[in-house]
Amino acid sequence: MKLLFIADPLESFKIYKDTTFAMMREAQRRGHTLAACLPQDLVWQRGSQVSARVRDVALTGDPTDWFAAQPLRSATLASFDAVLMRKDPPFDSEYFYATHLLEQAEREGARVFNKPRALRDHPEKLAIMEFPQFIGPTLVTRDPQDIQRFHAEHQDIILKPLDGMGGMGIFRVGPDGLNLGSITETLNRHGTQSVMVQKFLPEIVDGDKRVLIIGGKPVPFCLARIPQGSEVRGNLAAGGKGVARPLSPRDWEIAEALGPVLHSRGLLLAGVDVIGESVTEINVTSPTCFQEIHQQTGCDVAYLFVDALEEAAAGRS
Structure with a gap:
């Protein structure tokens, strides 16, 4: 080809x-x-x-x-x-x-x-909202009062821009609410830009897992990006340590539910981010972690991907 x-x-x-x-x-x-x-x-x-x-x-x-x-x-x-x-x-x-x-x-x-229309239709943070059974408490809003109410209910929260990558612009606000107003103003640009707010998931200490789905099927190993030191972000770009692991039963459940849906929409490759038992993002633009998983487990993810690409390019999937 x-x-x-x-x-x-x-x-x-x-x-x-x-x-x-x-x-x-x-x-x-x-x-x-x-x-x-x-x-x-x-x-x-x-x-x-x-x-x-x-x-x-x-x-x-x-x-x-x-x-x-x-x-x-x-x-x-x-x-x-x-x-x-x-x-x-x-x-x-x-x-x-x-x-x-x-x-x-x-x-x-x-x-x-991936198909261009599918790329447009699946903004990587907003896409999770279609699957409420697999996500934690989440809010998307521009309104500072909505964010204050969400914080009052959940106490420990994460705020992030909808267009961020690599962990950029992610803030954690604890029960004391310190700097919540300032962080909100920074992220929502005084009410002109939407923000995603999520309940903090303490399972992040065990890693933010990247579960890869190729041709609608889960890769059997994920990469857990584990925050280092006092950092709350597990992203490799933010200094997280990548540790490859077999998928957990919950990871399989999520991937087997989302995989066929995403594939049917033209997403040959997707990377589902999971903290604990909750999906936090669905990455579709340029999902990564092939090499880290291969090096640590021997599972040749690139081989699986090119197999799926050959099949899809030939019109067999």
């Missing part, structure tokens, strides 16, 4: 842990050809198909100089067997516009994973 990865600059990859790199490595091992571009390389001109300025790429196996790239060329997205949208968050207006170009490319015959 000819594969196009839409991602952040290859030069920025930390290949010892990067999931997109793991996908590329497994795809090349199977004989598939690789190309890469940035979201800003997408072009749609009147009367023409959606195209991109792409670089054909080969992986070298050298960790210090890991890819060789050909000069930029123009190619329609429909000319590839699969297009993988792997741009990291944030989901800003440019990401939103990119999904519209990708959806047009689909109408022209391109096969895009």
Whole structure:
């Protein structure tokens, strides 16, 4: 297959842990050809198909100089067997516009994973609200008084922006309510931006688990991101320690319930975040943790993903 990865600059990859790199490595091992571009390389001109300025790429196996790239060329997205949208968050207006170009490319015959419409329809924090049976007490609002009432009821709460990533902008407010007003003003920008508020889950000490779902099926191991020191955030980007574990019975229950629903909507890959027994986020833009799970358990997640990609690109799922 000819594969196009839409991602952040290859030069920025930390290949010892990067999931997109793991996908590329497994795809090349199977004989598939690789190309890469940035979201800003997408072009749609009147009367023409959606195209991109792409670089054909080969992986070298050298960790210090890991890819060789050909000069930029123009190619329609429909000319590839699969297009993988792997741009990291944030989901800003440019990401939103990119999904519209990708959806047009689909109408022209391109096969895009995850589906552009599914990316738009599943904002990673708000998406959990569709599954109330699997989440803890949660509120989405702009109203400071709503937040004050939620805090009064639950005492120990977490506040986070809806468009954050990697643990950015997450605050914990305890029973004393210290700085709740200031934090609310910071996050809701004086009532102009919605905020997610959740009851604090003390099980975070055991890790914020990333449960991966590929082709609607759970990967049997998760990565628990464990906060270090006095930090409340388990995100790897915030210094959390990643420990791979087998899925718990509750993890299986959640993944087996959500997996078929997400897959039916065009989400070939999703990362469900679970603290204790509660879902806290559903990641769909560029879920990670492939390499950490593989290194610690021997479960080759990239192999499972490329299997599912080959099946989906061939129209068998």
